Amino acid sequence: MSKQVYDLCGVGIGPFNLGMAALADKTSLKCLFLEKNSSFNWHPGMLISGSDLQVPFLADLVTFADPTSPYTFLNYLHHQNRLHSFFFFQRFDIPRQEYNEYAKWVAAQLPSCRFDSKVTNVISRDGLYEVTVNGQETIYARHVVLGTGSVPMMPPGFKPSNDVIHSNFFLQHKAHLQKGETIVVVGSGQSAAEIFLELLTEKDQFGYKLAWLTRSSGFLQMESAKLGQEVFSPDYVNYFKTLSYKTRKSSLNELEHLRNGVDAATLKAIYDHMYHRSIYGKETDVLIQPLTEVNGFEDGRLHCRQWQEDISFELPADRVILATGYKPHLPDWLLRMKEKIKWEDKHFFEIDDDYRIIFKDNRPNHLFTLTNLELASGTGATNLGLSVRRNQVILNAVADKPLFNLKQDTVFQNFSANFIQETFSIQKSGR
Numbered sequence: 001m002s003k004q005v006y007d008l009c010g011v012g013i014g015p016f017n018l019g020m021a022a023l024a025d026k027t028s029l030k031c032l033f034l035e036k037n038s039s040f041n042w043h044p045g046m047l048i049s050g051s052d053l054q055v056p057f058l059a060d061l062v063t064f065a066d067p068t069s070p071y072t073f074l075n076y077l078h079h080q081n082r083l084h085s086f087f088f089f090q091r092f093d094i095p096r097q098e099y100n101e102y103a104k105w106v107a108a109q110l111p112s113c114r115f116d117s118k119v120t121n122v123i124s125r126d127g128l129y130e131v132t133v134n135g136q137e138t139i140y141a142r143h144v145v146l147g148t149g150s151v152p153m154m155p156p157g158f159k160p161s162n163d164v165i166h167s168n169f170f171l172q173h174k175a176h177l178q179k180g181e182t183i184v185v186v187g188s189g190q191s192a193a194e195i196f197l198e199l200l201t202e203k204d205q206f207g208y209k210l211a212w213l214t215r216s217s218g219f220l221q222m223e224s225a226k227l228g229q230e231v232f233s234p235d236y237v238n239y240f241k242t243l244s245y246k247t248r249k250s251s252l253n254e255l256e257h258l259r260n261g262v263d264a265a266t267l268k269a270i271y272d273h274m275y276h277r278s279i280y281g282k283e284t285d286v287l288i289q290p291l292t293e294v295n296g297f298e299d300g301r302l303h304c305r306q307w308q309e310d311i312s313f314e315l316p317a318d319r320v321i322l323a324t325g326y327k328p329h330l331p332d333w334l335l336r337m338k339e340k341i342k343w344e345d346k347h348f349f350e351i352d353d354d355y356r357i358i359f360k361d362n363r364p365n366h367l368f369t370l371t372n373l374e375l376a377s378g379t380g381a382t383n384l385g386l387s388v389r390r391n392q393v394i395l396n397a398v399a400d401k402p403l404f405n406l407k408q409d410t411v412f413q414n415f416s417a418n419f420i421q422e423t424f425s426i427q428k429s430g431r
């Protein structure tokens with residue numbers, strides 16, 4: 001019996017590969033997407049009631065590539081009989097819980113998505129990939145796409161426990177956290193702010209003291225100016241890809257403020273809450289402290305240092321939530337191929353314009369990636385809206401024909417001097 005060979009096998013079903021599966025559904029490509037968990041669930045520990053998606057709903061799984069797809073967010077609303085409520089809701093930013101429900105609805109309709117299927121090994125043999133699922137079954141595919149997302153990053157000096165958790169697991173631990181006497185939230189990004197707001201709002205029911213510390217110089221707002229946001233466009237990614245390694249690396253730091261920080265609505269809600277609570281006197285059991293790094297937690301004491309003044313102090317605490325970010329999840333089987341891959345540096349592999357990881361051999365079967373792309377495609381590497389474009393590029397490459405029309409010149413800004421409008425008659429010098 002001849003073996004079934006897929007054109008593309010996706011590892012992981014987060015929003016990125018789910019979007020790929022939804023776009024591929026209309027094509028003749030034979031695809032299979034594998035997820036270790038039993039169902040789709042988007043960062044469940046952070047599905048805080050009242051929290052919103054940080055991108056407009058148009059950055060759903062498919063709209064940018066194909067607004068006529070049955071898997072758009074608007075079609076989801078239509079099927080839920082929620083279009084009218086959404087019409088009167090009049091907002092572009094939708095609840096995170098609703099995005100999760102929408103994505104579950106899409107996943108349930110796609111026969112190419114298989115759950116309870118952990119990819120335990122991938123090897124390349126005779127121009128195909130052999131993908132091992134749950135240590136026993138073998139799937140054959142011409143190409144593989146890595147969509148394993150990210151894993152929580154704990155700072156040095158902290159061991160995860162029931163009392164010390166990463167923000168990724170907040171909701172699962174919330175009841176236990178609220179039994180503490182002093183809860184400390186560490187970090188100054190969106191997750192830290194949402195958790196602080198939630199704990200502040202419910203503080204009176206439990207009576208804990210609450211502290212919010214960050215090493216950053218302030219609790220700053222995420223850039224939301226429209227022209228600033230244009231770096232989250234395909235045009236910017238196309239420009240960024242042409243830059244040298246050194247320039248890409250340094251511009252990641254320069255553009256950090258575009259995706260880090262807290263959205264204006266959350267910061268406002270926190271401030272309003274603090275203001276209302278201060279009417280009869282400023283609260284002494286809420287501490288909000290920037291410029292302060294935390295260096296470890298021992299015997300119920302948090303080791304802290306106000307770095308600008310160089311003053312170290314210990315903060316007694318019995319619950320700590322580290323909203324200290326994520327790092328790309330590179331599975332063991334990928335790291336076993338390490339020597340065969342070309343790397344830009346010790347963290348980032350080289351990828352080509354179609355998001356293929358570049359191997360030293362000239363293989364016909366390709367390993368595409370949606371993960372660990374920061375250095376290759378810039379600050380928008382994990383942006384939901386940009387993932388749709390990336391999926392179009394990859395599906396075109398897998399099909400070896402233009403299944404999707406890749407639109408250019410989509411924003412008002414010009415990033416490269418190589419594309420300056422002819423009407424200005426500019427004289428260029430240099431490269």
Ligand SMILES: Cc1cc2nc3c(=O)[nH]c(=O)nc-3n(C[C@H](O)[C@H](O)[C@H](O)COP(=O)(O)OP(=O)(O)OC[C@H]3O[C@@H](n4cnc5c(N)ncnc54)[C@H](O)[C@@H]3O)c2cc1C
Pocket residue numbers: 011012013014015016017018034035036037042043046052053054055117118119120147148149150191326329331370371382383384385
């Ligand atoms: C709390 C939070 C909120 C965010 N909000 C936004 C936002 O509003 N807007 C925005 O643009 N971006 C946001 N992001 C960033 C980004 O959009 C998300 O991280 C997104 O989930 C990335 O999708 P993904 O598919 O790459 O990875 P993930 O969602 O992490 O999914 C990866 C999947 O791979 C599975 N997996 C891993 N290894 C294997 C294996 N060996 N076999 C099978 N399956 C495996 C995992 O179980 C997981 O389900 C947010 C990130 C976080 C952490």
